[in-house]
Amino acid sequence: MTTRLTRVGIAVAALATVSALPAxxxxxxxxxxxxxxxxxxxxxxxxxxxxxxxxxxxxxVRLMVTGLPANRTVGAHVHTAPCGTDPLASGGHYQHSTDASQPLADRELWLDLTTDAEGRGTRGRVITP
Incomplete structure (x- = not known):
């Protein structure tokens, strides 16, 4: 069986301020x-x-998706600006670390997921700056 990773334009616009709260x-x-x-x-x-x-x-961060093809692995990630009709206007990929010695998947917020038989999927990620 081959798993196909499809990069879908479900890029999640900058949604969270990643910072430690004092209290x-x-x-x-x-x-x-x-x-x-x-x-x-x-x-x-x-x-x-x-x-x-x-x-x-x-x-x-948790992403919940419905309406995708069933049993499909798709990629989703966070951009630095809101998503819109022009894909280039959504800015670059959000990175919570600029340490180039870390793998890109550890620096960016990727929320890749596999859908169920109904085309639904959920993916969560914890970031510690």
């Missing part, structure tokens, strides 16, 4: 519910939600 009991929460921007009409039925929260010096 351990404090929590910053951000919920993003659209619109879902895709740059390939084959994925026009997809819908996304992004949730992020920062607490105790780390940020957790």
């Amino acid at each position: 351990a009991a404090s929590m910053l929460v951000n919920h993003g519910r659209g619109p879902t921007i895709v740059h390939d009409s084959a994925y026009s039925d997809s819908r996304t939600q992004v949730h992020s929260w920062t607490r105790d010096g780390q940020t957790q």
